[in-house]
Amino acid sequence: MTLEIKDLKKSYKDVAALRSLSFSLSPGRILALLGPNGAGKSTAIKIMTTLVPPDGGQILWEGRDILREPRKIRDLVGYVSQELAMDKVLTAVEFMQFTAGILHLKWRDHRDRALQLLDRLGLKEAQDRQIGKYSGGMKRRLDLATALLHNPRILILDEPTTGLDIEARELIWSLIRDFTKEGGSVILASHDFQEVQQLADEVLILDRGVVSQSGTPQALKEQLGQFVVRLQTREYMTARDQEQAAAVFAGQTGLRVLNHDDTWVALAVQGESAMSEVQGTILSHLEGADLPVFSLNVQHPNMEDVYRFSLRGDS
Amino acid sequence: MNAYLMEIKALSWRWFLHSKRRPIVLLAGLFQPFIWLVLFSAVFKNSPMRTLVGTDSYLAFITPGALVFTAFTGALNGGVPILFDRELGFLDRLLAAPLKSRFSIIWATGFHIFVMTLLQCVVIVLVTSVMGVKFNGGLAGIGVFILVLALITMLFTTLSLALSFALRYHFELLSIIMIISLPLMFMSTAFAPLEYMPGWLTWFVSLNPITMAVEPLRAVFFDGSWQGSKNLLATPVANLSMWGCLAVLVVMNLIMTALAKVVIGKKLA
Numbered sequence: 001m002t003l004e005i006k007d008l009k010k011s012y013k014d015v016a017a018l019r020s021l022s023f024s025l026s027p028g029r030i031l032a033l034l035g036p037n038g039a040g041k042s043t044a045i046k047i048m049t050t051l052v053p054p055d056g057g058q059i060l061w062e063g064r065d066i067l068r069e070p071r072k073i074r075d076l077v078g079y080v081s082q083e084l085a086m087d088k089v090l091t092a093v094e095f096m097q098f099t100a101g102i103l104h105l106k107w108r109d110h111r112d113r114a115l116q117l118l119d120r121l122g123l124k125e126a127q128d129r130q131i132g133k134y135s136g137g138m139k140r141r142l143d144l145a146t147a148l149l150h151n152p153r154i155l156i157l158d159e160p161t162t163g164l165d166i167e168a169r170e171l172i173w174s175l176i177r178d179f180t181k182e183g184g185s186v187i188l189a190s191h192d193f194q195e196v197q198q199l200a201d202e203v204l205i206l207d208r209g210v211v212s213q214s215g216t217p218q219a220l221k222e223q224l225g226q227f228v229v230r231l232q233t234r235e236y237m238t239a240r241d242q243e244q245a246a247a248v249f250a251g252q253t254g255l256r257v258l259n260h261d262d263t264w265v266a267l268a269v270q271g272e273s274a275m276s277e278v279q280g281t282i283l284s285h286l287e288g289a290d291l292p293v294f295s296l297n298v299q300h301p302n303m304e305d306v307y308r309f310s311l312r313g314d315s
Numbered sequence: 316m317n318a319y320l321m322e323i324k325a326l327s328w329r330w331f332l333h334s335k336r337r338p339i340v341l342l343a344g345l346f347q348p349f350i351w352l353v354l355f356s357a358v359f360k361n362s363p364m365r366t367l368v369g370t371d372s373y374l375a376f377i378t379p380g381a382l383v384f385t386a387f388t389g390a391l392n393g394g395v396p397i398l399f400d401r402e403l404g405f406l407d408r409l410l411a412a413p414l415k416s417r418f419s420i421i422w423a424t425g426f427h428i429f430v431m432t433l434l435q436c437v438v439i440v441l442v443t444s445v446m447g448v449k450f451n452g453g454l455a456g457i458g459v460f461i462l463v464l465a466l467i468t469m470l471f472t473t474l475s476l477a478l479s480f481a482l483r484y485h486f487e488l489l490s491i492i493m494i495i496s497l498p499l500m501f502m503s504t505a506f507a508p509l510e511y512m513p514g515w516l517t518w519f520v521s522l523n524p525i526t527m528a529v530e531p532l533r534a535v536f537f538d539g540s541w542q543g544s545k546n547l548l549a550t551p552v553a554n555l556s557m558w559g560c561l562a563v564l565v566v567m568n569l570i571m572t573a574l575a576k577v578v579i580g581k582k583l584a
Contacts, residue, residue, distance in 0.1 A: 049411045074413035081411075083404035087329060089336050101325020102412045104318040130336075 001062050002026050003154060003185055008057035010043050017043040019209035021057070025202075027153075030176070030186040032196040034307050035206035041189045042082075044206070045158055048187065049079045078152035082159045082189075084139045088132030092123055092142050095131060099146040110149065117145040122171060137168045144172055148179065155179060155186045161195060173198055193303040203303070205310045213310040217303060224301040224309060225256065225268030227278050232264045232294040233286070248289040255281075258309045266309070268301075319415045326409075326423030330396070334431060344389050345435050348381040352443065355506060375448045379532035380505025382439055383525055386432045386464045387499070390471035391492050393428040394479030398488050401479070410583070417583040425472045432468050433461070452535030459535045459557070466564040467528040470571055477575035480582045505529050509548060521550035524567050527560040 003025045010018040018040040025031050035041050046052040048059065050070040058065045059073065066072045087095060096114035100107050118127045121141040131139060140160060147155060155176070161169040176186055176199060190196055196203060196217070203220055205213040213220060233245050245265045246257045254273075258266040269278050278298050286293055316324070334341055356374035397420070400406040409420055440450060452459065475488070482488050500506075502516065503525035509517055520526050530547040534557055538545075541557070548555040555563070 049407075051407055051410055071413045071415075074411060077411070079408075079411045081404060081407060083407075085404035085408050087405065089333050090329065094332060098325050098329050099412075101328065102322050102409065102414060104321050104413070104415075 004060035006058040009055045025185045027183045028180045029201045031202045032200035033189040039206040040209040076153045078147035078155045080157045092127045103150045137164045158189045220306045221301045227269040228301045229267040230264045230297045322419045330427035348385045383528045389432045390468045393472040394475030398479040398485040451539040456535035473571045473575045477578045480579045531557045
């Protein structure tokens with residue numbers, strides 16, 4: 001079943017937290033929500049988990065607007081929140097049993113699945129230990145295990161791997177991938193570009209409550225250019241230095257100034273040139289303008305570039 | 316088991332696990348009434364008021380007060396863990412779950428508090444009976460005893476839970492608990508009979524739910540031939556029997572529940 005989000009809106013008093021959010025998500029796909037703090041990600045997640053009612057819009061599942069049936073949404077969704085909101089007094093097994101209870105699952109029928117999930121997430125040895133004695137990483141893994149207990153159709157993950165070491169992150173990523181292989185859909189809010197790169201089939205960048213960019217990671221990177229160049233004409237560039245350097249490339253065919261208000265000047269390079277060719281062109285332009293080169297970095301665009309330049313509205 | 320009962324069971328089971336793992340909370344709830352029982356009965360041992368209360372022991376006189384105090388403080392603190400759940404984001408986890416009714420969170424909390432209160436009160440009754448305070452109310456008296464504790468626990472649990480949804484931080488709730496608990500106890504007949512109080516105070520005492528709980532309990536404790544219709548309290552407005560006191564408690568509960576439903580409903584809707 002495809003999940004369709006149509007024109008969700010939410011304001012808090014006079015502040016528009018979410019102006020308009022629409023997307024659709026097919027089974028087995030992972031959609032990453034990116035955006036700076038205050039972009040509307042948390043509001044969107046709160047609406048999709050029924051914690052906050054929207055001012056307008058629809059959430060369609062099997063053609064029905066399930067915003068009118070919030071319990072249906074809660075049945076469909078497994079939610080891992082950004083906060084590690086666990087009960088420290090309970091053990092992991094007790095916490096799974098508690099979760100089963102509030103999900104109306106008979107523990108005797110779901111105990112094996114709960115224990116399998118704990119085992120899969122590397123918590124078997126600690127399953128009878130109180131959660132208060134768990135590390136942050138263990139709590140995150142347990143959080144995911146509880147979210148998966150009732151076999152949800154949609155997983156909503158709000159920064160699920162924050163603070164985890166690489167092994168724990170990869171463990172969680174593999175579980176998320178397995179979930180999608182079984183037909184589940186995932187909405188992933190993250191600030192981790194590597195995570196987005198690794199997992200996302202589609203990316204949606206939110207800025208000030210609206211979608212500023214969306215598409216597959218590959219399409220978004222290609223849209224930015226073949227290469228992204230970062231250059232400095234001196235170690236600490238002043239605004240004047242940046243403007244001077246940017247002016248050199250303004251209007252040049254196949255080159256686009258992405259920004260010149262940081263510690264460096266960024267350019268997007270279009271076309272099919274080789275990296276060495278691009279380097280040569282940039283250097284010759286700077287030489288022609290009699291500007292020195294302190295550093296020059298040419299690379300294929302990554303998700304961070306897409307995100308950074310999308311928010312600036314320059315790409 | 317139906318889904319509604321299933322979620323209440325799970326939610327209250329969590330609180331019982333807390334009580335089991337942290338028995339100090341239960342013990343602390345017992346410690347204070349015992350201190351009051353021991354100290355107050357020692358201080359007022361020779362006071363003439365004992366001649367007025369149908370018992371020659373001040374310890375016996377204040378035992379029903381200590382029981383109500385135990386129920387009252389336990390209930391008044393009932394909202395604190397919910398407020399912690401709110402502050403720590405745990406409540407969101409519950410609200411994102413497909414509960415049949417979000418009010419199950421409230422029922423489960425209330426049930427846990429009532430059971431814990433009853434446990435504490437049974438311990439107090441057993442210990443005070445060893446100290447010479449006998450319960451004379453018979454089986455029906457035990458029924459009244461449980462009913463009174465249920466009504467007073469429900470009233471203040473509802474108040475505390477409503478406050479836990481109306482306030483933002485636990486320290487605000489703790490401040491309110493601190494402000495209201497002592498005056499409510501002292502402006503009641505828990506420690507002294509109404510006849511010993513100045514006229515202006517009798518108005519407050521007569522409106523106080525603690526008084527409405529203490530008087531029926533005192534009657535079933537000491538009056539082997541207690542009757543529900545017998546006058547227990549001569550308030551400035553009217554004489555109240557046990558049934559009258561219980562009716563006032565029921566009405567207070569209904570009003571409190573209605574108010575709390577509005578406050579809590581806004582957050583749980």
